[in-house]
Structures are given as C-alpha cells and as structure tokens.
Amino acid sequence: MGMKFRCERDILQNALVSAGRAVSTRGGALPVLSGVHLVLVGDLLTVTGSDIDLTITVRTTVAGAEDGVAVVPAKLVTDIVRSLRPGAVDITMEGDELSMVSPPSEFAIRTIPADEFPELTAPEGDAVTLQGAAFRGALQQVVKSASSDDARPILTGVLMAAEDDGLRLVSTDSYRLSVCDLAGTSILSDGQKVLVPSKSLLELSRLIGDSEELTLRLGQQEASFEVGNVSVTTRLIEGDFPNYRGLIPTNHPNRLTIDRGALLDAVKRVRLMAQESTPIRLSMSSDGLELVAVTQDVGQAHESMPAAYQGEDLTVAFNPEYLIDGIEVAPGDEITLETVDELKPALLRSVEDEDFLYLLMPVRVS
Amino acid sequence: MRLVIARCTVDYEGRLRAHLPEATRLVMVKADGCVAIHADGGAYKPLNWMNSPNRLVMDDHTGVWTVRSPKGDVLTITLHEVFSDTAHDLGVDPGLRKDGVEAHLQELLADHPGSIADGLRLVRREFPTDIGPVDLMCRDAHGVAVAIEVKRRGEIDGVEQLTRYLDFLNRDPTLSPVRGVFVAQVIKPQAKVLAADREIDCVEVDYDELRGIESPNLKLF
Numbered sequence: 374m375g376m377k378f379r380c381e382r383d384i385l386q387n388a389l390v391s392a393g394r395a396v397s398t399r400g401g402a403l404p405v406l407s408g409v410h411l412v413l414v415g416d417l418l419t420v421t422g423s424d425i426d427l428t429i430t431v432r433t434t435v436a437g438a439e440d441g442v443a444v445v446p447a448k449l450v451t452d453i454v455r456s457l458r459p460g461a462v463d464i465t466m467e468g469d470e471l472s473m474v475s476p477p478s479e480f481a482i483r484t485i486p487a488d489e490f491p492e493l494t495a496p497e498g499d500a501v502t503l504q505g506a507a508f509r510g511a512l513q514q515v516v517k518s519a520s521s522d523d524a525r526p527i528l529t530g531v532l533m534a535a536e537d538d539g540l541r542l543v544s545t546d547s548y549r550l551s552v553c554d555l556a557g558t559s560i561l562s563d564g565q566k567v568l569v570p571s572k573s574l575l576e577l578s579r580l581i582g583d584s585e586e587l588t589l590r591l592g593q594q595e596a597s598f599e600v601g602n603v604s605v606t607t608r609l610i611e612g613d614f615p616n617y618r619g620l621i622p623t624n625h626p627n628r629l630t631i632d633r634g635a636l637l638d639a640v641k642r643v644r645l646m647a648q649e650s651t652p653i654r655l656s657m658s659s660d661g662l663e664l665v666a667v668t669q670d671v672g673q674a675h676e677s678m679p680a681a682y683q684g685e686d687l688t689v690a691f692n693p694e695y696l697i698d699g700i701e702v703a704p705g706d707e708i709t710l711e712t713v714d715e716l717k718p719a720l721l722r723s724v725e726d727e728d729f730l731y732l733l734m735p736v737r738v739s
Numbered sequence: 740m741r742l743v744i745a746r747c748t749v750d751y752e753g754r755l756r757a758h759l760p761e762a763t764r765l766v767m768v769k770a771d772g773c774v775a776i777h778a779d780g781g782a783y784k785p786l787n788w789m790n791s792p793n794r795l796v797m798d799d800h801t802g803v804w805t806v807r808s809p810k811g812d813v814l815t816i817t818l819h820e821v822f823s824d825t826a827h828d829l830g831v832d833p834g835l836r837k838d839g840v841e842a843h844l845q846e847l848l849a850d851h852p853g854s855i856a857d858g859l860r861l862v863r864r865e866f867p868t869d870i871g872p873v874d875l876m877c878r879d880a881h882g883v884a885v886a887i888e889v890k891r892r893g894e895i896d897g898v899e900q901l902t903r904y905l906d907f908l909n910r911d912p913t914l915s916p917v918r919g920v921f922v923a924q925v926i927k928p929q930a931k932v933l934a935a936d937r938e939i940d941c942v943e944v945d946y947d948e949l950r951g952i953e954s955p956n957l958k959l960f
Contacts, residue, residue: 547960
C-alpha cells in the first residue's frame, strides 16, 4: 500500500520521538515492535510505538497526497529525521521501501511488514479530565520510589487509589515510600484502586509537559491517557499492593526543619565523598545539621548548616541518592525530617504542603 | 518433542492480535504441551508461543492446529506445506547445574531447616529419586515427609522439577504423602501461581541473613 505526504521536519521528529518512547528495546517475540507504525488518512498522520505493555500514539497533521500504512525501524528513522536540515520532508512509500527526501539528502529504508503490527485497542470507558500541571507534579513525586526490579512486579507500579474526596498515588521499592494526595481529583469510585506501571507514568509525565489538562479512561486491564494529540495506553499490574499505611510511624519524637534548596545543595556536595555504596550521615542537634560522608581510601566530606531541631541529638545515615530523590520532589521551600531513631524510617515532608510524604529507611552504620 | 518444519501462517488472538504471514518456520510441540513457533534466527525466543496448560487440537486433514489457553487466548497455526515432521522422546531433563550461591544456599538451609518452616528437621540432603536427587528431604512437626527444591531464583522450571520429584516420591508407600516446598531468594509470580495450583508451598529466604550477615540497607517491609 503506497503512502505519500509532506511534513515539516520538526513536526515529524516530535511525533517519532514521542511514539518511539514506547518502542520495545528488548527485541523479543514480535520483531515488528522495534518499529513505529505510520498510518496516513487524508492529512492525518498517526504514529504509534508499542512494547505491548505501553503504547504511545501521536496524531499530527501533514500534507497528505496518498493514504497508506507502513512500519519503519523506529530508531533509524528517528535518527535520520533528526539529522535532516530544517524544512519540509517528502515521504513516499514505494513497494517495501520508504523514501525520505529533504534536499540535498535522500534516504530509502526497508520497511517492516505492516500486517505484523499488533492491533491494540484502548479502553472505552468514560473519560475523566485531570489538570495537567497538578497530575504531572504528583507523578514526579512518586515515580522515583517505584522499584525497577521485575522480580517484584507489584513494586514496579504506582498505586492509584480513591482517598477521601481525591486521588492518592503511592509507590515503594521497599527502601522508601512516596505518597501524594491530589485533593478534589475524583477519577476512581470509592474503594477503587489500580496499579499502573511506573515506567508508563514516567513517560506520561514527560509527555504532559505544559499541557493544561489530560483525560483518563480506565478499562479492566488497561488505562489510557490523552494529552493533546498524544494518547498513552498502558496495561495495569495485577496483584495486591503492600499495606503501606502500617509502615508510616505515627509518632516521631525528633523533628528537623530546614531550607529545602540549601539541604539539597549540601547533600549533593557531600555525596561526592559517599562512594562505593557508603551512606551519608546526618547529625542533628540544637546547633543545627551536620553532614558527613567518608569513603575509605578515598576521603571525606563535611558540611554544617543552620536548621531548627527539636528532640534528642541523633545521627542517622541514609543512602544519598534516595535522600536526594525525596528532597528534590518535596514541594515548597522548607521541609521537615522527622525521625524516631537511627534504625526506624524517617519521614520527609513539606512544611507548606501536607499532601506529600516521603518515608525513607536509614542505612545501618557501625 | 514433536518438531515440524513447515510453510505456515500463525494468528494469535488474546490480549492483542498478532499475525505471522506465510513463511517457513519450525513448530515445536513439547511434552508438557507448550507450543512454540521459531524463525531461523535469534538465540531462544520464539516468534509466538503458548505455554501449558493449554488444549491443542491438530487437524492433520486441514492442516490447522488450534492451541487454546484456559484464559481463552487462541493460537492458530495453518500448515500450508510440511517439509519435516519428527518426534523424539527426550526423557526427563536433569536441569542446570547449581552455581556457587545456590549450592551454598542449599547447605545453609540444610543446617537451618527451621528457617524454611517451624519444626522442620532434615532427613537427608540430595535425597535420591529415580529421576535425580531432590535437594532436601525433611520431616515436618507432624512427621510428614517434605521434599524441598532450592533455587537461587524461583521460576516455573523449578516448580516443574519439584512436581516431577513429588510424583516419584509419592509412589513410595514408606514416604507418601510427601508435600513439596519451593525455596528461593526470589520467586517469580508465575512460579508462585503454578506452585499454588499444585499445592506446593513457596518460601523466599534471605541469603545474607542465613549467612549471619545483616544487610546495612534496611527495608520498610
């Protein structure tokens, strides 16, 4: 089936990059999934990438001349389009080759049989509208705490659950736990909860960008998000999320209140000496906060900073990367770090915003 | 193991629909019912496959094979021209040799069977059966025989292996009934489902903890 259209390089590149984020990088049972699926009907070009678990479809307007369908190697085509000079690109499908012409460059690449591309259906439930910035912010606050270990698939997901009059997002990799509440966002019925792969939500948060709103459709096994001209469909994870509520200590006798940006900068500096999986130590007292990192045979770093502290003098060690993740995503200028002792989970929260919490297990040190 | 080399088309309908156009491929039907379609490339991944349990109907008159999973997924293989059709009895596979961690894990569990279940006591390591030795044979608090298979990473293959041992062990009236326990550092969800279906208990153990090493990285759960 032939296909012919003209399109601005930047528009085509954006569509290929967005859809390409879902393209399978693992190869696997369906080699066709290493390609992007192009469908031209009139002036509407639809570009789809999928690894079965995650599907991203971008719809864009081009100057169509002849309808058609093609599957082309995703990375190769994206690299080619990215390398072209700015301006229009003429795309023509002839036989099993796709030619791309943007003078003085001409490329012809072998396509992948399009009938091998799986037919993927999106859920058809009622659409619910979400505020783009708020949802993106919430996703960014929770996706990092999800596990990347496929051996524990439940922990690779973000729990989305109806909570009071809003939506609660929860993730944990068993070392830390993030909880974010979106008040007034009722997309689930009472008691309903779904587990969405964090990888899909990470891609979604990138695609939301500055969009004011997005829509969500929930199916039995899939969830589909629409952001402008892009739709993201992801399978849901089956299984029961850990009972996280019991993990959050109700009483923290020690409380450190500190400027978020200053702490983030200091931890990033001191972390440079926390090599080979060594932790960073936080010594808290009425004098303030002291950060120390020591790596044997390499060196040490030390930094003191002002902070308000209530409680007993205490030194707690943390994985510096996990600590940075929590500080980075906490909203507001000022945060609190509440602790029980050097072995119990610490609670990081924003002073101004009670809708976010980050629970972090310490690292045992001798 | 039945091996058919044929010019065929393959259609899969389930969570998604996939079509393999007409081409020459290898179709494997394994003794446990697994069906896999291979192209002439790639190290191990088939183009399409259906795990057991499933229902395979081979209509040699029309050349259409239909493989149906319990969930309703259907794999339809249409054979247009058969070039080779052979069958071989491969017998029982002895499985992979254990690596150092796995062997050490077995040794530690033999020393501390109570870390698998309270009241468990060791009868013998490498307990012999007609198809190879089971890692640990124990008795529980009620005197019931317990066959334990130890893996570093618990996958479906390990459950299959333990199932075969249990089949043989339960033929011995001096041992029967023998229940099975599948032990690993991490057990994959699919393996847990299969084990539960076969009434085999799954236990995940911490290698470092068994060695008496407390991880400095504390966990929430």
